[in-house]
Amino acid sequence: MKKISIIGVTGSIGLQTIDVVEKNKSQFKVISIAAGENVDVLRGILSRIDVHRVCMKDETHIATLKLEYPKIEFSYGMNGLLEIAHDESDMLVTAILGSIGIRPTVAAIKQKKEIALANKETLVAAGAIVMDAAKEAGVQILPVDSEHSAIFQCLKGEDKKAIKRLMITASGGSFRDLERHELDKVTLKDALNHPNWSMGKKITIDSATMLNKGLEVIEAKWLFDLEVDQISTILHHESIVHSMVEFVDNSIIAQLGNSDMRHPIQFALTYPDRLPMDNPLDWTQLTQLNFKEMDLNRFKMLQYAYDAIKIGGTMPAVLNAANELAVNEFLQEKISFLEIEQIVENAMNHHQVIQNPDIDTILHVDEVYKNNRF
Numbered sequence: 001m002k003k004i005s006i007i008g009v010t011g012s013i014g015l016q017t018i019d020v021v022e023k024n025k026s027q028f029k030v031i032s033i034a035a036g037e038n039v040d041v042l043r044g045i046l047s048r049i050d051v052h053r054v055c056m057k058d059e060t061h062i063a064t065l066k067l068e069y070p071k072i073e074f075s076y077g078m079n080g081l082l083e084i085a086h087d088e089s090d091m092l093v094t095a096i097l098g099s100i101g102i103r104p105t106v107a108a109i110k111q112k113k114e115i116a117l118a119n120k121e122t123l124v125a126a127g128a129i130v131m132d133a134a135k136e137a138g139v140q141i142l143p144v145d146s147e148h149s150a151i152f153q154c155l156k157g158e159d160k161k162a163i164k165r166l167m168i169t170a171s172g173g174s175f176r177d178l179e180r181h182e183l184d185k186v187t188l189k190d191a192l193n194h195p196n197w198s199m200g201k202k203i204t205i206d207s208a209t210m211l212n213k214g215l216e217v218i219e220a221k222w223l224f225d226l227e228v229d230q231i232s233t234i235l236h237h238e239s240i241v242h243s244m245v246e247f248v249d250n251s252i253i254a255q256l257g258n259s260d261m262r263h264p265i266q267f268a269l270t271y272p273d274r275l276p277m278d279n280p281l282d283w284t285q286l287t288q289l290n291f292k293e294m295d296l297n298r299f300k301m302l303q304y305a306y307d308a309i310k311i312g313g314t315m316p317a318v319l320n321a322a323n324e325l326a327v328n329e330f331l332q333e334k335i336s337f338l339e340i341e342q343i344v345e346n347a348m349n350h351h352q353v354i355q356n357p358d359i360d361t362i363l364h365v366d367e368v369y370k371n372n373r374f
C-alpha cells in the first residue's frame with residue numbers, strides 16, 4: 001500500500017486526489033494533509049478518510065480542531081508543511097497553490113519521497129533547484145498537470161534524443177474568441193468561466209491570460225530537460241488532445257481523454273501501473289478536433305514566459321511572483337484584466353537578473369515581487 005500525503009487538499013486538485021484515493025482504498029493510505037483556510041471543506045475530507053496529521057495555513061482553527069479530532073496531530077504554517085515533508089509517507093502530492101510549495105517540495109525530495117507535482121509555480125520559480133535535488137536524491141517527479149502527464153505518457157520507452165519538439169495544447173481560455181481590443185471590458189465573472197475545465201480560480205485566470213501555458217512551457221523545460229525552442233504550444237479548443245510529442249522522424253504521439261483531472265492524478269499515484277477508471281472518452285460523440293497556430297501578439301503573457309525562461313536565473317521567479325500578485329488583485333477586483341500583464345511586464349523590466357540563484361535568493365525575489373508593484 002502506498003502512503004501518500006497531500007498539501008493543498010481542500011482545493012480542486014486536492015479534492016480530486018481524495019476522490020482517486022477513496023475509489024482505490026486498498027492501494028493508498030493518506031498520512032498527512034494540509035489545507036489553507038477552508039476549515040469546512042477540511043472537515044468534509046476528515047469525514048471521508050482517516051489521517052495522522054493535519055496542517056492549516058494559520059493557527060485560527062487549530063484549538064477547535066484539536067477538540068473535535070483528539071487522535072489527529074495538528075500544526076500550521078510553513079513549519080507544518082515542512083513536518084509533512086518529513087513524515088512517513090512515500091509520496092507527496094503538491095496540490096497547493098503558488099510558490100509557497102517550493103520549500104516543502106524540496107524538503108520532501110531530500111527525504112527521498114516521490115513527488116506527484118501539480119503545483120507548477122514551484123517548478124517555474126525554482127526548476128533548476130528542484131530538478132537538481134531530485135537527481136541527487138534519485139527521486140521521480142511525476143507530473144499531474146494534464147499536458148505534462150500527457151507528454152510523460154507519450155515519452156514512455158522513448159529516447160530523449162529522438163524528440164523533435166513537444167506540442168502543448170491550449171484551450172485558449174475564457175477569452176479565446178475575443179480580440180485584444182475587446183479585453184479592456186471583460187469582468188472577473190467572464191474570466192472565471194473556463195470553456196472546458198473546472199479548476200481553482202487562480203489557474204482559471206492564468207488560462208484566460210494564457211500565462212498558464214507560459215508556466216507550462218517552463219514546467220515542461222524542467223520536467224523533460226529540453227531546450228526552450230523544442231517546446232511549442234498550439235490552440236486546441238476541445239481539450240481532448242492533452243498534448244503531443246513530435247519525434248525526429250516526424251511521427252507524432254498524442255495522449256487523449258476527457259477533460260478530467262482525476263486521470264493524470266491517478267496515473268501519477270499509480271505509476272508505473274494503471275488502474276481502471278470511469279468516464280472514458282466516447283469516440284462516437286467526438287465530432288471534431290480543432291487546432292490553430294498560437295498567436296504570441298494576441299497572448300502576450302505567453303511571450304513573457306518564453307522571454308523569462310530564455311533570460312533564466314531569477315527571471316522566471318519574477319514572472320511567477322508578479323503574476324501571483326496581479327491575479328490576486330484581479331480576483332479582489334482591484335485591477336482590470338489587462339493590468340495583470342502590465343504588472344508582470346513592469347516587474348520583468350525592473351528586475352536585475354541573478355544567474356544560478358540558490359533557494360534563498362529565489363525565495364527572496366519571490367517575496368519582493370509578490371508584495372510590490374514596479
Ligand SMILES: NC(=O)C1=CN([C@@H]2O[C@H](COP(=O)(O)OP(=O)(O)OC[C@H]3O[C@@H](n4cnc5c(N)ncnc54)[C@H](OP(=O)(O)O)[C@@H]3O)[C@@H](O)[C@H]2O)C=CC1
Pocket residue numbers: 007008009010011012013014034035036037038039056057094095096097098100118119120121144145146197198199200201202203261
Ligand atoms: N485545478 C486544476 O485542474 C489544475 C491545477 N494545477 C495546479 O495545481 C495547483 C493547485 O490548483 P487548484 O487545485 O486549482 O487550486 P485551488 O485554489 O483550488 O486550491 C489551492 C489549495 O492550496 C491551499 N492553499 C493556498 N494557499 C495556501 C497557503 N498559503 N498555505 C496552505 N495552503 C494553501 C488551498 O487551501 P484553502 O482552499 O483551504 O484555503 C487549497 O487547498 C496550482 O499550482 C495549479 O496551477 C495544474 C493543473 C490543473
Ligand SMILES: CC(=O)[C@@H](O)[C@H](O)COP(=O)(O)O
Pocket residue numbers: 145146147169170171172173197203206207208212213261
Ligand atoms: C487541466 C489543466 O492541466 C490545466 O492546466 C488546463 O490545461 C488549463 O487549460 P488551458 O490553459 O489550456 O486553458
Ligand SMILES: [Mn+2]
Pocket residue numbers: 145146147216
Ligand atoms: Mn495544464
